[in-house]
Amino acid sequence: MSSGDGPRISMMSDPETIDEIARILESAGLPVVARKPVDDPGRIAFDLGTVETLVTIATGLFFSGPVIPAIWKWLRSGSDRVLVFDGITRRIEVTGGPELTQEELLSLVNMAMGGKDPD
Numbered sequence: 001m002s003s004g005d006g007p008r009i010s011m012m013s014d015p016e017t018i019d020e021i022a023r024i025l026e027s028a029g030l031p032v033v034a035r036k037p038v039d040d041p042g043r044i045a046f047d048l049g050t051v052e053t054l055v056t057i058a059t060g061l062f063f064s065g066p067v068i069p070a071i072w073k074w075l076r077s078g079s080d081r082v083l084v085f086d087g088i089t090r091r092i093e094v095t096g097g098p099e100l101t102q103e104e105l106l107s108l109v110n111m112a113m114g115g116k117d118p119d
Contacts, residue, residue, distance in 0.1 A: 006058060007057070007058045008057060009113060024066075038051040053086075076100055078097070
């Protein structure tokens with residue numbers, strides 16, 4: 001499978017968070033397919049000022065490798081951190097803070113990619 005194969009997942013947040021996500025993906029060997037400012041940030045449910053989007057390939061490495069734990073650590077370190085996952089079937093907004101569990105983050109990302117809602 002080439003680096004361009006597989007379902008894509010888009011993540012939207014403030015530029016600092018998107019910078020960190022890009023570093024996490026790069027260190028895991030996953031490609032950043034696209035990165036750009038969001039022209040209409042009004043389409044998301046929170047106000048971060050400047051909003052960027054980053055797109056990557058949602059391979060098994062994205063879910064079972066170091067990516068989800070690294071994103072979780074980043075999100076937990078600040079309750080003002082918000083990351084939107086725009087997957088195959090759903091858009092999921094995740095708010096950071098110490099109450100966010102790694103299992104919850106993985107479940108939410110799986111739901112965005114078409115997985116079953118655990119509720």
